[in-house]
Amino acid sequence: MSAQRACGLADVPVGSALRVELVGAKGLVEVAVVRDDGGELHAISDICSHGQVSLSDGEVEGSTIECWLHGSRFDLRTGEPLSPPAVRPVPVYPLTVDGESVFVDIDANGSPEES
Numbered sequence: 001m002s003a004q005r006a007c008g009l010a011d012v013p014v015g016s017a018l019r020v021e022l023v024g025a026k027g028l029v030e031v032a033v034v035r036d037d038g039g040e041l042h043a044i045s046d047i048c049s050h051g052q053v054s055l056s057d058g059e060v061e062g063s064t065i066e067c068w069l070h071g072s073r074f075d076l077r078t079g080e081p082l083s084p085p086a087v088r089p090v091p092v093y094p095l096t097v098d099g100e101s102v103f104v105d106i107d108a109n110g111s112p113e114e115s
Helices: none
Strands: 004-008 016-024 027-035 041-045 059-061 064-066 073-075 095-098 101-104
Antiparallel strands (some): 004 101, 016 027
């Protein structure tokens, strides 16, 4: 599969995250489309690698998102955990904007595998 429409550009204000569900080669994938404090868009797994809860319910600060349950913070560009208790990264997906639509490719190679 290729990139698919995840949401509208206006659906993700600066400093916020939106949970979307996309269907890829491996089935349903929960994705957080995030607009960081600088206005840049990111697409990461919506599921925290530590607590298995929705990251889109967390707080966006700079180019990071904090899990609301235990406070793990993840880099939106790499998916790497920046604070415990999380030690495993979350997948990051390629994102493109076409007009007023945001597209995410959940099947792109190079994303860390969810475990």
